[in-house]
Amino acid sequence: MSQALVPDRTCGSCTVCCHVLEVKTLAKPAGVLCEHSTGTACGIYRDRPSACATWHCLWRKIGALPDALRPDRAGVMLSLETDPAADDPFLRARIVCRAVHTPEALERWEAIEAVAMFAREGSLPVWTAFGPTASLIYPDAEQADRPRSAIGGRVEHPLGDPLHGPEAAAWRQRLGYAPEGADRPQDR
Template identity: 35%
Template sequence: MSEDNESHLVANRECGECTACCVELLIDDKDFKKPAEQACENLMETGGCKIYQHRPSVCQEWYCAWRFMGQLDESWRPDRSGIMLRSDENGIIFQPIQNPREVLIRDRAIELIGGGVAQGIPMSLSIPTKSGFRSYGLSLNEPLEEAVASRNLVVIQDKLLELIDFAASQNTSPIPILEV
């Protein structure tokens, strides 16, 4: 990540003991490969990276959205919230790292998702399907628009659960086996 991009990180916010990106993400870079949903070979049992000072650039340059979003408190750190937030050119992706039916319907998740939908910020889910298979990506804005407009927590939770169940039931391709 360039120094300019690093300047967008929330001051004094560190990953701490969180290792979600070291486990959950697929890394298929020319200099480094790691399968999704498997701990990186450099992740120490006590947390942290064995090669931190010399880790690949793909690891040095990636941060979850929690590191950028100043409005989120410490409870949103992925290992605490059970959700890894990722940002890309298409908005914010909610990737649950704990049970999606629990973590995605908590009040704080509903507030963030609903607020984004209401403001027209693209929001999406990346929901696990079967073990060993890719997650299913699902845009939330259109399917949640009516529920969010109702401003009724139960209505929004019910719709989100319906979307989570739909995504989890989809047939996706196997997670690729990477040659390391």
């Protein structure tokens, strides 16, 4: 996925990520508006931490997402999230459509279309989330069960051959696992 920003698209008065994200260097927890936010901008813009300066939501990175999906307008924030040590392989690298203030925001057509677009594209798992509750949308539950155990390699799948199916191999590559035969990160 490209890390370049969409030309001529700016945050404007959006400060949603200043509310949603944890900023470790500021000891700012997730889900609380940063004390440096003015409500429409960063009050320490020139001196903000590099974690803030380098982070952008997917609305800033993907031109196919409509203007209506600017997070403060849509009530959802789309982002690429990673957790390289997660037991569930579908949490290691994922697209998340996170409702900011109310879960109903996930039911708006712009959010539904965006989730569907990332699912069609298919390169990463797609989740929706509100607070601590998250749902795996792509692959769906039925599709996920077999590769979930096969990708991670921790749980033998009852249908056998868990590590060598092409589906599992494709997911392992997409999620950044070492090639089969090499040491797997989860085996440390």
